[in-house]
Amino acid sequence: MTALKTKIPWRSLIGFELCWFLLVFFQQLLFWPVLIYLLYGLWQLPSKNAQIAVLLTAVFGIAVDSIMVATEVLSFAQTAWMPIWFLLLWAIFALALVEVMSKFLTHPGIAFVVAGVGGPLSYIGGAALSDGIMSFPAGVGSYVILGLVWGVLGILFGYSRRWYA
Numbered sequence: 026m027t028a029l030k031t032k033i034p035w036r037s038l039i040g041f042e043l044c045w046f047l048l049v050f051f052q053q054l055l056f057w058p059v060l061i062y063l064l065y066g067l068w069q070l071p072s073k074n075a076q077i078a079v080l081l082t083a084v085f086g087i088a089v090d091s092i093m094v095a096t097e098v099l100s101f102a103q104t105a106w107m108p109i110w111f112l113l114l115w116a117i118f119a120l121a122l123v124e125v126m127s128k129f130l131t132h133p134g135i136a137f138v139v140a141g142v143g144g145p146l147s148y149i150g151g152a153a154l155s156d157g158i159m160s161f162p163a164g165v166g167s168y169v170i171l172g173l174v175w176g177v178l179g180i181l182f183g184y185s186r187r188w189y190a
Contacts, residue, residue, distance in 0.1 A: 034124055034125050036066075036069070037066070037120070037121055037124040037125050038121075038125060040062055040066065040117075040121075041117060041118070041120070041121035041125075044059045044062055044063075044114075044117045045114065045117065045118075045147070045151075046154070047059060048110045048111075048113060048114045048117070049114070049150075049151040049154045049155050050154050050155070052108060052110040052155070052158065053108070053109060053110050056109065056110055056113060059113055059117060060113060062117075063113070063116050063117055063120060066120045066124070067079060067120065070123065070124070072189065074188060074189040075123050075124075075189045075190075077189070078119075078123050078185065078188065078189040079116070079119045079120050079122075079123050080116075080119070082118075082119035082122055082123065082182065082185070083112075083115045083116040083118075083119040086115040086118065086119065086178075087107070087112055087115050089174060089178070090107060090111075090115070091106065091107065093170070093171075093174070094106060094107060097162045097163060098161070098162070098163055098166075098167045098170045098171065099148070099159065099160075099161065099162075099167065100159070100160045100161070100162045101158060101159055101160075102157055102158050102159075102160070103158075108158070111159075114151075122182055123189065126182070127182055127183055127185070127186040127190070128186070129183075130179050130180070130182050130183030130186070131183050131186065132183070133180045133183065133184075136176075136179035136180045136182070136183040137176040137177070137179055137180055138176070138179075139179055140175045140176055140178055140179020140180075140182070141172045141173065141175050141176030141179060142172070143175070144171060144172070144174075144175025144176075144178065144179070145168055145171040145172050145175060148161075148171055149168070
């Protein structure tokens, strides 16, 4: 039983899913508790390289999504860019990626498929739960672009693991 506790990163897995849901469903209302969790998670990382990887991944992801907002692949109601809760969501994702997810993205083909399917599904689920805050102006084209972009991101995220793991 003790061996299972050390091999499965429960805090990271449950923390990411809970934070994702809270941010998508409640947006800014639960910003502070999620930010506190993020800071705690960064503090728990085993190395400075892992902490830097989280920050760089979040910045890179925000930049990629900024391009998708500018090209109208993604859209957010009542804002021209991305709401603050979505930026925090990228940081929470980056933490979970460094702690857990990148371990599954080490083979480029698998990384492309897993991220190319999982990434867009996360956006679609988030859009459904966000009560219309997030949308896909390009329709099916948005889903195709998200799938391709996330497939490539999966490969990059898996490859970047070599730097901090």
